[in-house]
Amino acid sequence: MDKIIIHGGTPLRGSIGLSGSKNATLPILMASLLTAEPLVISNVPRLRDVNTAIDLLATLGVDVQWSGEHRLELCGANAASWEAPYELVKTMRASFVVLGPLLARHGRARVSTPGGCAIGARPVNLHMAGIRALGAKVQLRHGYVEAHAERLRGARVWLDNPSVGATENIMMAAVRAQGQTVIENAAREPEVQDLARMLTAMGAQIAGAGTHVIEIEGVQRLHGAEHHVIADRIEAGSLMAAATITGGDLTIENAPVDQLDAVMVKLVEAGAEVHAHNGALRVCRSAPLHPIELRTLPYPGFPTDLQAQMMAVLTQAHGTSVITETIFENRFMHALELLRMGADVVMKGPTAIVRGSSRLSGAPVMATDLRASMSLILAGLVAENTTEVSRIYHLDRGYEDIDAKLRAIGARLERVPDKGE
Numbered sequence: 001m002d003k004i005i006i007h008g009g010t011p012l013r014g015s016i017g018l019s020g021s022k023n024a025t026l027p028i029l030m031a032s033l034l035t036a037e038p039l040v041i042s043n044v045p046r047l048r049d050v051n052t053a054i055d056l057l058a059t060l061g062v063d064v065q066w067s068g069e070h071r072l073e074l075c076g077a078n079a080a081s082w083e084a085p086y087e088l089v090k091t092m093r094a095s096f097v098v099l100g101p102l103l104a105r106h107g108r109a110r111v112s113t114p115g116g117c118a119i120g121a122r123p124v125n126l127h128m129a130g131i132r133a134l135g136a137k138v139q140l141r142h143g144y145v146e147a148h149a150e151r152l153r154g155a156r157v158w159l160d161n162p163s164v165g166a167t168e169n170i171m172m173a174a175v176r177a178q179g180q181t182v183i184e185n186a187a188r189e190p191e192v193q194d195l196a197r198m199l200t201a202m203g204a205q206i207a208g209a210g211t212h213v214i215e216i217e218g219v220q221r222l223h224g225a226e227h228h229v230i231a232d233r234i235e236a237g238s239l240m241a242a243a244t245i246t247g248g249d250l251t252i253e254n255a256p257v258d259q260l261d262a263v264m265v266k267l268v269e270a271g272a273e274v275h276a277h278n279g280a281l282r283v284c285r286s287a288p289l290h291p292i293e294l295r296t297l298p299y300p301g302f303p304t305d306l307q308a309q310m311m312a313v314l315t316q317a318h319g320t321s322v323i324t325e326t327i328f329e330n331r332f333m334h335a336l337e338l339l340r341m342g343a344d345v346v347m348k349g350p351t352a353i354v355r356g357s358s359r360l361s362g363a364p365v366m367a368t369d370l371r372a373s374m375s376l377i378l379a380g381l382v383a384e385n386t387t388e389v390s391r392i393y394h395l396d397r398g399y400e401d402i403d404a405k406l407r408a409i410g411a412r413l414e415r416v417p418d419k420g421e
């Protein structure tokens, strides 16, 4: 296992590019199960989670080859298996979105439930209800969701909450169902929209992706396509937070500016300056940071995947901030580690009170989940002395070469093997 050692105190300056979106890539790769024809996906980030998705698809019989540094060629012609094993699904919850494609392709599926993770119970009831609405028989046995359907039929599906994964699973089942499916209270995330774009390129008929109502006309078959994955808005937000917390001046090339409204508003409220120009986003901060109120919400609200990073920033604000996490029930694990660095955070249920102006001091800390890892790195970038972030495999799940990227804009950090682990 690796750890990252950070020497704090250097403002980040320069320009940086973004990798492809992890959360768009994962469902897009699973869509290869929906056709026997080849797919070419470009701008695929080199991540642990992408490797896990490739391993899962290989066990299902999809042929997957890297044909470039960030380019994958997939062919589901020989995808004969309909079972997604526990060993793979438990390591990456996003694997669960193979349920819809397997059911659409084979008329049956046996997918391990993902189980909980550090940030919450992560149930799949909305996925199961949606698949049932399309006419499948669905049951939970021995930790596996077992589903089968002679023929999926279009239906109206209401999601109790706009679940990203459930929207994606239902969409990938519905594209080959008989008749029209309407998903109401659908997730609006850009990653859902990117999946819809790729499915449409494969011949699916989808309208309304990006709104709360997605209409799908089922088609008999889907064909091959080429697709370029959107940039990662959460990586962009994480880098914006890095420039803000270090008092730097960073230009992010090819930033998905139109997907970052809530993030820009909140960073400006906290004291950053943000300028969008020709597709690039410049973030700088020289004035003292102000405290803010922050609530995570489904898109287009402030993303839960940037809550941990913002908490690190707000430890430096002159005053008390209030963060409310409305999406996951246990997404303050990073706060416990920030406390070890001298942050002053009090948590009460879904709310964290962050008393700012903390002089953070470097310490050995432990990453607990993907976005918590980034939060600890941001804290290390401003802490006095040296911070060691262990279990950095969490970070590698969702950030491509992030230590090299941060070094290139002035961060003093290095990745070393963690002999203690």
Ligand code: EPZ
Pocket (backbone or CB within 6 Å): 022, 023, 024, 026, 093, 094, 120, 121, 122, 123, 124, 125, 126, 127, 128, 161, 162, 163, 164, 165, 166, 187, 191, 304, 305, 327, 328, 329, 370, 371, 398
């Ligand atoms: C996606 O997870 C993302 N992952 C998450 O990013 C992100 O935090 C989340 O959406 C919310 O934006 C991928 O896209 C691979 P949800 P997902 O279903 O689909 C509850 C990261 O750091 N729920 O929208 O699993 C659930 O418990 C990761 O990149 C049910 O109750 O999230 C949660 O409280 C972390 N029943 C809420 O809905 C269900 O059947 C939102 O979950 C499904 C979800």
